Amino acid sequence: MKITGARVIVTCPGRNFVTLRIETDQGVYGIGDGTLNGRELSVVAYLEEHVIPCLIGMDPRRIEDIWQYLYRGAYWRRGPVTMRAIAAVDMALWDIKGKMAGMPVYQLLGGRSRDGIMVYGHANGSDIAETVEAVGHYIDLGYKAIRAQTGVPGIKDAYGVGRGKLYYEPADAALPSVTGWDTRKALNYVPKLFEELRKTYGFDHHLLHDGHHRYTPQEAANLGKMLEPYQLFWLEDCTPAENQEAFKLVRQHTVTPLAVGEIFNTIWDAKDLIQNQLIDYIRATVVGAGGLTHLRRIADLASLYQVRTGCHGATDLSPVTMGCALHFDTWVPNFGIQEYMRHTPETDAVFPHDYHFEHGELFCGETPGHGVDIDEKLAAKYPYKPAYLPVARLEDGTMWNW
Ligand SMILES: O=C(O)C(=O)C[C@H](O)[C@H](O)CO
Numbered sequence: 001m002k003i004t005g006a007r008v009i010v011t012c013p014g015r016n017f018v019t020l021r022i023e024t025d026q027g028v029y030g031i032g033d034g035t036l037n038g039r040e041l042s043v044v045a046y047l048e049e050h051v052i053p054c055l056i057g058m059d060p061r062r063i064e065d066i067w068q069y070l071y072r073g074a075y076w077r078r079g080p081v082t083m084r085a086i087a088a089v090d091m092a093l094w095d096i097k098g099k100m101a102g103m104p105v106y107q108l109l110g111g112r113s114r115d116g117i118m119v120y121g122h123a124n125g126s127d128i129a130e131t132v133e134a135v136g137h138y139i140d141l142g143y144k145a146i147r148a149q150t151g152v153p154g155i156k157d158a159y160g161v162g163r164g165k166l167y168y169e170p171a172d173a174a175l176p177s178v179t180g181w182d183t184r185k186a187l188n189y190v191p192k193l194f195e196e197l198r199k200t201y202g203f204d205h206h207l208l209h210d211g212h213h214r215y216t217p218q219e220a221a222n223l224g225k226m227l228e229p230y231q232l233f234w235l236e237d238c239t240p241a242e243n244q245e246a247f248k249l250v251r252q253h254t255v256t257p258l259a260v261g262e263i264f265n266t267i268w269d270a271k272d273l274i275q276n277q278l279i280d281y282i283r284a285t286v287v288g289a290g291g292l293t294h295l296r297r298i299a300d301l302a303s304l305y306q307v308r309t310g311c312h313g314a315t316d317l318s319p320v321t322m323g324c325a326l327h328f329d330t331w332v333p334n335f336g337i338q339e340y341m342r343h344t345p346e347t348d349a350v351f352p353h354d355y356h357f358e359h360g361e362l363f364c365g366e367t368p369g370h371g372v373d374i375d376e377k378l379a380a381k382y383p384y385k386p387a388y389l390p391v392a393r394l395e396d397g398t399m400w401n402w
């Protein structure tokens, strides 16, 4: 069996997605996601100029060998562009293998470990009252777990506060827009949100919060401690993780569970965090961390240390990644939770899929492969549109972490 062709499809049904389609001499094709929010065309070039020419003629059944070829063979290892390109190929190859075997991908991984996938939705508001209302909306929709983000008085466009109730798209401008940050104001306000949420809705639902890399380790420890009475499911990205040791200080001071990893590319980004049990949830996902082939390696390491998975699932990961993540979640023994930020109806139409939401859970389908396709005719109606994630600055103008 041989790969006879591969092409990249860029489409923007409300936001940009980079999709790889791999074709074979047996008429079976596979689909993969390589979207890198705000840097999409770098992955397109990497795939078109440097990956696709090497793939032609290879045996698509050799998923592991092709992964190693693209990772080791490039010499230049890791990084978001390389690993997303590898992920796109990997997803497409698992799709092909599933179609050839007549089995959904979760069966190829080892079979079902659970029936449904618990997901968390995003409740945002410009202040505490609005966020409390937004959380109620998700409870009404049947969610068991909800991430709550609030605007903070005096901070311009704080992280996570979107427009509308269900859809959130941070890449909102042709050049990065500038948002603000003030740690003191946030530390004084965020705990009050969770106090109000527990007062209003009790303790039956899981609540999550994303610090979006904004706090120093000491500030993150302080926030984690202040949030303890409200028993969060997790506090995410409380401090930047380039220095994995930074989490030691946070861990020493708080029992609030910690999650990190949506921007991790490989197992090496998470190795010390996992082995030292500095985190409780690993947020790496299929498109970010080199596809299913590499993600399951991260999950296996994590399982040795009782760290559970919590795949990133924002809207900048296409339905193709969501489909693959749901097969992974259905199989992975140390599953924790899956993020589910809904795609718009336009995106869902471009990417027909067989997963569905019910009572706070997502379910992958039984279609052979990963169960997600692309309608290329429809995709062509939405050409690429430059869009950037915002940047953040402190009040005095200093660049900060977004
Ligand atoms: O989903 C999350 O937890 C995020 O932090 C979302 C990110 O802001 C988004 O994926 C950036 O592209």
Ligand SMILES: [Mg+2]
Binding pocket: 210, 212, 236, 237, 262
């Ligand atoms: Mg996040």
